[in-house]
Amino acid sequence: xxxxxxQVRDLSVRYGAASVLxxxxxxxxxxxxxxxxxxxxSGKSTLARALLRxxxxxxxxxxWRGRNLLSCGxxxxxxxxxxLQIVFQDPLSSLNPRMTAGQILAEPLKIFEPALxxxxxxxxxxxxxxRVGLGKAVARRYPREFxxxxxxxxxxxxxxxxxxxxxxxxxxVSSLDVSIQGQIVNLLLDLQRDFGIALLFISHNLAVVRxxxxxxxxxxxxxxxxxxxxxxxxxxxxxxxxxGLLAAASGVALGEAEPPPSERxxxxxxxxxxxHRQDLCAVAQPALQAVGPEHFVACRRARDLMS
Amino acid sequence: xxxxxxxxIALWLVLALVALALAGPWLNPNTIDALDWSHVAAxxxxxxxxxxxxxxxxxxxxxxxxxxxxxxxxxxxxxxxVSLAVGVSYGAVCGYFGGRTDYWMMRIIEILxxxxxxxxxxxxxxIFGRSEALLFISIGAVGWxxxxxxVRGQTLSVRRQEFIEAAVASGATPGRIIARHIxxxxxxxxxxxxxxxxxxxxxxxxxxxFLGLGVQEPHASLGTLIAEGAVEMQGAPxxxxxxxxxxxxxxxxxxxxxxxxxxxxAKEP
Amino acid sequence: MADVLNIEDLSIEFLKGQRIxxxxxxxxxxxxxxxxxxxxxxxSGKTQIFMGxxxxxxGSARATGSVRFENAEILGAPRAALxxxxxxxxxxxxxxxxxxxxxxxxxxxxxxxxxxxxxxMSWRDSEQAxxxxxxxxxxxxxKRRLRQYPHQLSGGMRQRVTIAMSLxxxxxxxIADEPTTALDVTVQAQIIDLLRTLRHEFGTAFVLIxxxxxxxxxxxxxxxxxxxxxxxxxxxxxxxxxRPRHPYTAELLRCLPDLSAPPxxxxxxxxGQPPDAAHPAAGCEFAPRCRYAVQRCREQRPPLRxxxxxxxxxxxxxGS
Numbered sequence: 086x087x088x089x090x091x092q093v094r095d096l097s098v099r100y101g102a103a104s105v106l107x108x109x110x111x112x113x114x115x116x117x118x119x120x121x122x123x124x125x126x127s128g129k130s131t132l133a134r135a136l137l138r139x140x141x142x143x144x145x146x147x148x149w150r151g152r153n154l155l156s157c158g159x160x161x162x163x164x165x166x167x168x169l170q171i172v173f174q175d176p177l178s179s180l181n182p183r184m185t186a187g188q189i190l191a192e193p194l195k196i197f198e199p200a201l202x203x204x205x206x207x208x209x210x211x212x213x214x215x216r217v218g219l220g221k222a223v224a225r226r227y228p229r230e231f232x233x234x235x236x237x238x239x240x241x242x243x244x245x246x247x248x249x250x251x252x253x254x255x256x257x258v259s260s261l262d263v264s265i266q267g268q269i270v271n272l273l274l275d276l277q278r279d280f281g282i283a284l285l286f287i288s289h290n291l292a293v294v295r296x297x298x299x300x301x302x303x304x305x306x307x308x309x310x311x312x313x314x315x316x317x318x319x320x321x322x323x324x325x326x327x328x329g330l331l332a333a334a335s336g337v338a339l340g341e342a343e344p345p346p347s348e349r350x351x352x353x354x355x356x357x358x359x360x361h362r363q364d365l366c367a368v369a370q371p372a373l374q375a376v377g378p379e380h381f382v383a384c385r386r387a388r389d390l391m392s
Numbered sequence: 393x394x395x396x397x398x399x400x401i402a403l404w405l406v407l408a409l410v411a412l413a414l415a416g417p418w419l420n421p422n423t424i425d426a427l428d429w430s431h432v433a434a435x436x437x438x439x440x441x442x443x444x445x446x447x448x449x450x451x452x453x454x455x456x457x458x459x460x461x462x463x464x465x466x467x468x469x470x471x472x473x474v475s476l477a478v479g480v481s482y483g484a485v486c487g488y489f490g491g492r493t494d495y496w497m498m499r500i501i502e503i504l505x506x507x508x509x510x511x512x513x514x515x516x517x518x519i520f521g522r523s524e525a526l527l528f529i530s531i532g533a534v535g536w537x538x539x540x541x542x543v544r545g546q547t548l549s550v551r552r553q554e555f556i557e558a559a560v561a562s563g564a565t566p567g568r569i570i571a572r573h574i575x576x577x578x579x580x581x582x583x584x585x586x587x588x589x590x591x592x593x594x595x596x597x598x599x600x601x602f603l604g605l606g607v608q609e610p611h612a613s614l615g616t617l618i619a620e621g622a623v624e625m626q627g628a629p630x631x632x633x634x635x636x637x638x639x640x641x642x643x644x645x646x647x648x649x650x651x652x653x654x655x656x657x658a659k660e661p
Numbered sequence: 662m663a664d665v666l667n668i669e670d671l672s673i674e675f676l677k678g679q680r681i682x683x684x685x686x687x688x689x690x691x692x693x694x695x696x697x698x699x700x701x702x703x704x705s706g707k708t709q710i711f712m713g714x715x716x717x718x719x720g721s722a723r724a725t726g727s728v729r730f731e732n733a734e735i736l737g738a739p740r741a742a743l744x745x746x747x748x749x750x751x752x753x754x755x756x757x758x759x760x761x762x763x764x765x766x767x768x769x770x771x772x773x774x775x776x777x778x779x780x781x782m783s784w785r786d787s788e789q790a791x792x793x794x795x796x797x798x799x800x801x802x803x804k805r806r807l808r809q810y811p812h813q814l815s816g817g818m819r820q821r822v823t824i825a826m827s828l829x830x831x832x833x834x835x836i837a838d839e840p841t842t843a844l845d846v847t848v849q850a851q852i853i854d855l856l857r858t859l860r861h862e863f864g865t866a867f868v869l870i871x872x873x874x875x876x877x878x879x880x881x882x883x884x885x886x887x888x889x890x891x892x893x894x895x896x897x898x899x900x901x902x903x904r905p906r907h908p909y910t911a912e913l914l915r916c917l918p919d920l921s922a923p924p925x926x927x928x929x930x931x932x933g934q935p936p937d938a939a940h941p942a943a944g945c946e947f948a949p950r951c952r953y954a955v956q957r958c959r960e961q962r963p964p965l966r967x968x969x970x971x972x973x974x975x976x977x978x979x980g981s
Contacts, residue, residue, distance in 0.1 A: 134557070137561050139557050139560060139561060163563045163565065164563075166561060166562065166563035167563060170561065170562075171557075171558070171561045173554050173557070173558065175554060178553055178554040178555060179557075179558045180555055180558075181555045181559070181572075181573055181576075182555075182577065183577055184572075184576075192559070192562055192564065192572075193562050193563070196562060196563050196568070197563060240558075243558070243562070
């Protein structure tokens with residue numbers, strides 16, 4: 086049994102009394118694409134940042150190749166960052182407006198391979214710019230001179246510079262025009278195929294997630310409610326929220342409105358909007374239980390719903 | 393550079409004043425401490441070599457005023473440069489690290505802000521005697537405080553931006569992030585404030601020198617000249633007016649340039 | 662049917678250092694009770710048209726052409742005249758409900774203000790009317806919500822509040838600019854349903870602006886597709902969605918996700934970049950990205966002309 090590249094155990098992030106992420110558990114294998122689907126307030130962006138230790142974590146472990154990132158010292162964590170990268174949602178604001186594209190791409194090299202000569206560094210930058218479809222002539226331009234799609238390519242190039250093992254993609258195409266989204270997704274697919282990187286692809290867009298992922302995680306209000314292989318999830322979703330999401334994506338409205346942030350229900354996190362709720366759902370958040378091969382659902386009525 | 397018209401004129405004036413202050417002495421045969429007993433407290437005129445007149449001791453006002461301008465500019469620029477360097481680093485570190493580091497560093501700023509500059513300067517002069525070095529120290533002790541606060545505020549807002557997260561995710565050390573990512577992005581307001589600090593410091597220095605703490609005889613700064621001129625105001629007003637006008641024009645122009653820079657920088661994409 | 666809105670040859674230019682032509686010779690009509698959808702991506706100018714019509718453009722913008730609302734010319738009209746119309750006869754709902762609601766005022770105040778200002782009603786009567794309107798837009802526990810502040814409401818609820826605000830004066834025309842884009846997909850469907858219902862209840866004419874053809878296709882009677890500041894196709898909604906005539910429209914339809922179909926190898930997309938408004942092309946703006954483009958397309962800009970029941974701006978429309 087190969088050890089997974091990333092193992093997340095009981096991860097919780099709380100800001101004061103408010104719980105943003107609670108008891109998140111999942112594995113990610115080397116070279117795998119894992120999709121994470123959730124809507125606003127689900128905590129998916131916080132999860133992305135928590136994995137990279139960009140936000141403080143209240144509880145839990147993030148095991149990267151066996152080593153808990155949350156207990157490393159700062160210097161050791163910086164060493165791991167070489168292999169664990171991130172691409173952000175807003176392409177423009179994730180680039181330093183005062184640096185040219187070339188300078189932005191040079192940074193990872195300067196940090197991790199300081200011995201590299203200027204010429205070699207430039208060669209690597211040019212090669213990467215070509216690889217992401219921008220061409221080396223753009224190295225001298227500033228982020229504001231690029232379109233959204235092009236900025237995102239720079240962001241991906243930056244993440245790829247040191248040949249990482251995992252790239253966390255936090256809604257990388259959500260701010261882009263629909264006609265451009267495919268370009269970026271296809272680029273990620275190509276890079277994955279050529280370099281064997283694992284991807285954690287976070288999005289609220291089911292179609293895009295379906296395109297890329299081998300397995301999919303569904304998150305609602307800070308908790309994972311379903312984990313399943315892609316085809317199983319889209320063909321036969323079990324959790325009422327997942328079903329609601331898929332129905333909504335096809336234009337069918339989900340019954341009740343979502344409660345505002347200050348009024349989260351007790352017990353099962355989806356109780357207020359669930360068409361199948363029962364009294365025992367108010368007791369506590371159900372744990373993820375296996376309902377099929379690599380398929381887990383956090384619902385007390387999972388068995389009923391599957392039949 | 394599309395600075396507005398007023399600021400541009402002001403800029404030229406400042407540069408002209410600087411050029412005059414640097415080259416002026418060669419234009420006039422007099423020295424700053426030559427006493428011309430035949431022309432004591434003489435009015436300005438082109439007849440003799442004393443274009444701006446002379447003071448109570450017969451010293452040429454043209455040369456002394458230019459010397460004073462030079463002195464004020466040097467103090468202004470040097471002290472501003474120091475306050476810039478110290479203030480920017482201090483503020484960026486405060487703002488970036490936050491937490492307890494920020495807390496204690498800010499308390500230090502608050503204590504120093506409470507220090508009355510004048511008493512501090514007098515105190516130092518009493519102990520160490522009058523010297524130009526003390527002038528730099530007393531101005532330096534407080535000149536950087538507001539800059540640090542401004543940079544801290546700017547850093548707090550820049551720190552939240554995604555490209556800073558991206559830099560952390562790229563493995564950059566805090567030092568690198570502050571130097572390469574934070575500071576270049578807070579420079580806008582910093583530059584504007586720096587240009588406004590120069591006249592502020594010149595005014596401080598003038599005030600201190602006016603009080604008799606700071607620049608020594610026979611050297612002059614605009615402050616000391618104004619002090620001398622104030623005494624002679626009734627009989628020989630030009631002794632006050634000439635350095636006074638120079639100071640006022642210098643301060644006004646520097647302020648206009650600062651404003652112009654801020655407007656220009658505010659329009660940047 | 663009387664025209665509620667009639668835009669003719671509207672062109673809007675921004676002069677920020679360089680001339681940027683955001684909207685070029687756009688004409689469109691909205692009749693009473695009709696819902697017109699405007700579809701376009703970045704740089705299409707779809708929002709600018711209505712910012713121009715409502716007089717919300719910044720000082721550096723120049724608008725030429727004609728915009729007639731209920732038979733009165735409003736382009737360039739004096740502010741007083743515009744203020745009488747805006748918010749009462751002609752309303753706009755924006756993309757991000759959080760920024761269109763004033764954070765420090767209660768919902769009741771913001772809603773009632775509309776009626777107090779435009780109808781001269783008393784605050785008490787206005788609040789009653791606001792309560793009734795919140796019920797009509799299906800905000801649960803309306804009485805409690807009235808006393809709350811915007812940040813205490815969820816995104817979907819805020820959007821309902823802004824829609825309620827627009828409907829209070831029973832406008833002749835409501836312009837909704839990307840009303841569902843900032844919302845979660847589970848809420849989007851609800852808001853679209855709501856808009857559909859309200860349309861029938863109030864008989865208001867609608868303009869629905871979106872980059873999402875699916876959203877527009879579900880609501881509009883007629884759809885206009887915009888690219889690089891121009892209208893490039895205009896047709897009946899059903900017609901456009903099933904038989905697009907412009908290659909760009911066809912590509913947009915191809916990019917629409919279809920969860921019922923098996924997943925594809927490559928995600929469909931258009932090559933190239935969206936058009937650069939600062940450097941307009943000589944010929945067809947879409948030519949650099951069009952798979953059917955020939956030399957003539959790059960040299961000669963195709964005019965918008967009638968082709969059966971569609972208007973299309975293409976030298977070689979799909980299916981010809």
